[in-house]
Amino acid sequence: MKDFMCHSSLEVRLNPRGNFIVGRNVSGKTAIIAALVLGLGGNPRAIKRHTTLQEFIKKGKDTATIEITLKNTGHLNYEREQYGDHIIVRRCFNATGRSTYEIKSEEGEFISRKEEELDKIVSAFNI
Structure with a gap:
């Protein structure tokens, strides 16, 4: 995450088997969940914190x-021959409400900007 909610820059590595997110109040726990939801194409209203993407941008910044x-291995994978063992999804949005997606292979090769492609990936992973 970059300039998202209360975080200037945060990297979180999740365990594929299960995770607990703990911390003090107002420490950024919700930001991690919100980033997962929004980064995979979810609606801001689903988080019940804000109603627009712009409200998730860190105060004083123009973009997030x-x-x-x-992970794109095992029986739940999506076009592994094209993407490889990992699919990289990047969502950027700005204060004017513009939102873009970049979907890349594990090698960083650009594959798509279409939200429909992300929907197929999310569906294939049963997310």
Whole structure:
């Protein structure tokens, strides 16, 4: 996450089997969940914290970026021959409400900017 909610820059590595997110009040726990939801194409209203993407941008900044790397192995994979063992999803949005997606292979090769492609990936992973 970059300039997202209360975080200037934060990288979180999640365990594929399960995770607990703990911390003091107002320490940024919700930001991690919100980044996962929004980064994978979810609606801001689903988080029940804000109603627009712009409200998730850190105060004083004009843009926010979320990048999520999905493991693309095992029986739940999506076009592995094209993407490889990981799919990189990057969502950027700005104060004017513009939102863009970049979907890349594990090698960083650009594959798509289409939200429909992200929807297919999320569906294939049963997210």
